[in-house]
Amino acid sequence: MSDSSRKRIARKTMRTVVRLYPRRFRKRFEDQILRTFADLVDDISDHGRSMLLLTVASLYDASVGVVQEWTKELVTTMLKTETTTRIAVVLCVPFALLIAAALFDGTILNAQLLSIVTVDGQQLNGIGRVIVFGSVLLLPISLVVNLAGLIPSFRQHNPAILEGRVSSVSLAAVQTIALLTIAGWIVTETVSCSRGICD
Amino acid sequence: MKEKHLTPAVFHILLALSIEERHGYGIMKQVATDSLGKVKMGPGTLYGSIKRMLDTGLIEESEARVDPEMDDARRIYYKITIVGEKALKDELERYSHLVKLTRKLGLAYVG
Numbered sequence: 144m145s146d147s148s149r150k151r152i153a154r155k156t157m158r159t160v161v162r163l164y165p166r167r168f169r170k171r172f173e174d175q176i177l178r179t180f181a182d183l184v185d186d187i188s189d190h191g192r193s194m195l196l197l198t199v200a201s202l203y204d205a206s207v208g209v210v211q212e213w214t215k216e217l218v219t220t221m222l223k224t225e226t227t228t229r230i231a232v233v234l235c236v237p238f239a240l241l242i243a244a245a246l247f248d249g250t251i252l253n254a255q256l257l258s259i260v261t262v263d264g265q266q267l268n269g270i271g272r273v274i275v276f277g278s279v280l281l282l283p284i285s286l287v288v289n290l291a292g293l294i295p296s297f298r299q300h301n302p303a304i305l306e307g308r309v310s311s312v313s314l315a316a317v318q319t320i321a322l323l324t325i326a327g328w329i330v331t332e333t334v335s336c337s338r339g340i341c342d
Numbered sequence: 343m344k345e346k347h348l349t350p351a352v353f354h355i356l357l358a359l360s361i362e363e364r365h366g367y368g369i370m371k372q373v374a375t376d377s378l379g380k381v382k383m384g385p386g387t388l389y390g391s392i393k394r395m396l397d398t399g400l401i402e403e404s405e406a407r408v409d410p411e412m413d414d415a416r417r418i419y420y421k422i423t424i425v426g427e428k429a430l431k432d433e434l435e436r437y438s439h440l441v442k443l444t445r446k447l448g449l450a451y452v453g
Contacts, residue, residue, distance in 0.1 A: 157385075172389045175366050175418055179385045182367040204384025211390055 146194075150184050153198040160202055163209045165216040176205070220310055227292025228311040234285035235318065237278035279325060286318040348433050351391040354381050356400060356422060356430040363404045365417040366392070392420065400426035 157180045161173055180201055187197045260271035293311050358372035366388055373381050395401045404419040
C-alpha cells in the first residue's frame with residue numbers, strides 16, 4: 144500500500160471518529176482536529192515513523208475524548224433542565240428498568256431476585272404486581288409532571304423558549320409514545336380476550 | 343478555600359502559549375519539546391483541553407497568523423489571557439515551592 148493511500152485511510156478513519164463528538168463540539172473544533180491530525184500524519188511520514196502507531200494512538204485519544212465530551216454534554220443538559228423535567232426523568236426510571244428486564248426476558252434479574260417478584264419464575268406475585276403496575280402508573284404521572292413544567296413555555300407563545308427546552312419536549316414525546324404503546328397493547332389484549340383467544 | 347491545580351495537559355498548553363501565539367499543531371509540537379517528549383497529546387486531548395480553557399478564560403482565540411509557512415484558513419491561533427498567565431504563575435510557584443522543599447529535606451533525586 145502506498146504512503147498516500149495510508150494517509151488517506153488514516154484521515155478518513157479520524158474523520159469518522161470525529162463525527163461521533165457532540166454536535167456543538169464538532170461545529171467548533173472538527174476542522175481544527177482534522178487539520179492537526181493531517182499535520183501529524185504528514186510530519187510522521189516525513190520522518191519515516193510508524194503511521195499505524197500514530198493513527199491507533201490518535202484514534203484512541205479521540206475516542207476517549209468522544210466519551211468525555213458526551214458525558215459533559217449530558218451532565219450540562221441535565222443541570223440546565225428544569226426541576227420538573229428532572230423529577231419526570233426520575234419517575235421514568237422504574238419503567239425504563241422494567242422495559243430493560245422485559246427485553247432481556249428477565250435474564251438480567253438473578254434467580255434470587257426473580258423468586259422475590261414471581262411465584263414460579265413466570266407468574267408475578269404480590270410484590271411483583273406492585274413493582275410492575277407501580278412502574279407503569281408512574282409513567283403517566285411523570286408525563287403530567289413534565290407537561291406541568293412545559294405549559295408556562297407554551298403559554299408564552301415564544302418558540303425560542305421551547306427551543307431551550309428540547310430535553311423536556313423530547314422526554315414528553317417518548318413518554319407519550321410509551322403510554323400509547325401500553326394503551327394499544329391493553330386494547331389488543333382486551334379485544335383478544337373478549338373473543339376468547341387470550342392466554 | 344481549596345486550591346485548584348492545573349491538569350498536566352492544561353499546564354503544558356499554557357506553558358507553550360506563554361512564549362507565543364500558536365495553532366493546535368504548534369502547541370502539540372511545543373508541548374513535546376518542553377516535556378522532552380514525555381507528554382504526547384493527541385488531537386482529542388488537545389482540543390478537549392482547549393475547549394475547557396476557552397470556557398474558563400485561560401486562553402482566547404487570536405486573529406494573528408504567525409506561521410506563514412503553515413498558514414491555512416482552518417488554523418486558529420490561540421493566545422494566553424491574563425487569567426491564564428496568573429494560573430500558570432501560581433502553578434509554577436507551587437512547583438518551585440515543592441522543589442525547594444524537597445531540596446531542604448535533602449532528597450537525593452532532586453538535582
